[in-house]
Amino acid sequence: TQLLEQSPQFLSIQEGENLTVYCNSSSVFSSLQWYRQEPGEGPVLLVTVVTGGEVKKLKRLTFQFGDARKDSSLHITAAQPGDTGLYLCAGAAASAGGFKTIFGAGTRLFVKA
């Protein structure tokens, strides 16, 4: 059974602080995605990483895919209240006929002004 473990589960920080969210698995994934979800909405894709060791930046967000493609991290610099939300990592692995994507339990981030 493939599992994705996210940590921390909950994070409350002050505006301007930095933070890192981790996503770990014992399984290898062909790609990994990070999503952000707000209450009452569907998850919105932030990034897809495909290559082991890959680093992608999206403004103040930095995403890294582990060399072995089993883990990933999301680093936010100078967090702002608008970053508040549920951050989900998801791993895609080959399944019969296509790909199956599984999700971590999520990290709930609250940034205080």
Place this chain on the structure above:
Amino acid sequence: NAGVMQNPRHLVRRRGQEARLRCSPMKGHSHVYWYRQLPEEGLKFMVYLQKENIIDESGMPKERFSAEFPKEGPSILRIQQVVRGDSAAYFCASSSGGISGNTIYFGEGSWLTVV
């Protein structure tokens, strides 16, 4: 620029009734996924379908739940004889099924409340 479209957004059913949730994938996508999310929890995989085929239904309860993705029309997630525990947000996602970096895109969800 239509994304994944789900309807209804909100559905209230009495115990024992049937719930039907619809999902139209993003244009050009032929792979559809259904996930369930309970309050304050992550997304739990239910079923993965391609046109007219169920590829993986390992996350779907064996009884009362069924899903289809016909050749024409939207994908349907059907819950028969609903119970209170079925109350949740049901999200549909779609992808092109490409080999490189398969990314799924979500709809805005259907919130089912069983009273």
